[in-house]
Amino acid sequence: MMGITRYTRILALFDEVHPAWTVAEISEALETSASTLYRLIREMVAADFLESTVESQYRLGPFFVEYYRRLRLTDPLVLSGAKFLRPLLGQIPCPCTTILARLYGKTVMCVAEERANTATFATSYELGRPMPLLRGATSMAVLSTLPKRQIMKLVSEASDAPKDADTLYAEFTGIRKIGISETHGQVDTGLVGIAAPVRSTDLGINASLSVIIEQHNLTTEIRPHIYAALSSTARMIEGFMAELSVPDAHIP
Missing domain, CATH: 1.10.10.10 (Winged helix-like DNA-binding domain superfamily/Winged helix DNA-binding domain)
Structure with missing residues (x-):
């Protein structure tokens, strides 16, 4: 060693x-x-x-x-979770969990989460738990923020890639274009993940903001509300992190 x-x-x-x-x-x-x-x-x-x-x-x-406390007080993405995840819960018209996740080596990891009191389902995305890189909306949205060369490298090194690299990259391009990724049951049976990419070039952060709900609750009426809430909150998080990237910025 x-x-x-x-x-x-x-x-x-x-x-x-x-x-x-x-x-x-x-x-x-x-x-x-x-x-x-x-x-x-x-x-x-x-x-x-x-x-x-x-x-x-x-x-x-x-x-x-000790250092987890320091992380909670200084990490831009963790600070964003504390500020924006619970208000996002109030915008979703059904029981849900909201998650901020980031790239972590060759995995994706949840760094902040909030759960509605009415959400009785369990999700595999737990704080600090590394999750598969190429499965689920949360991970796909994170990867979509990366440069093509980095995406292709990560896909080529993954042993569980469900599709070839070019097909996957086309999916990432689509996620970037519409700003939303949605998958059904890829991580947890019966659950739907809907995620928006979150990126801070200045801070070197590649992340995603997700809402996880039970599949039977996702209706044609609810879907656009979730998409709009995710997109607007993701942009607010990016703006918040941009302020934090300014030298001597005040961290609330």
Whole structure:
């Protein structure tokens, strides 16, 4: 393991299924010598990336709580979610979840979400959970904001691309043209994702704003209301982030 990868490979092991690990377990999972890992884990404990628990186990440390707070106070997209997602809920005439998601390596990740009190359905888009790059309106809208070369590269490297790269790129062109992506049941059965691209060139952010509803609620009367609310809110978010990109801009 080299550079920062030495640490990120260890951190990636910790999840809801296996929240605590011993050095021996990490050694086996990563096929790395225990002697090397002892040194790395000591460094990670000293930095509060990890903390020791009972029976020689380790879990994620308080470092991430501190920096999550900093992220909530400084990240332009997270700030946008706090400002615009709940008002968007009030514009949608049926139970829904609103989401802001961004490109995250070779995945798409939700960074802010709001759920209507009347929305009883569950969606796979959870805060901080990496999601498939080429499935669902949320992801398709994010990808549509990218330059063609980057899109083609990501598609060519994806093992689960549902179509060839040229066909997919034509779909992204269509999303950019109308400003909306809509998919049915691609991520969660029975749910519809409707998303608008969100981009800030100055901040280097490629994202999307989504509304997720149950398929039986999407009528010909409701659809244009959702499209209009998404489009106008996406433009407001882009304007808000443009203000944040100005040097010494005040962050509310």
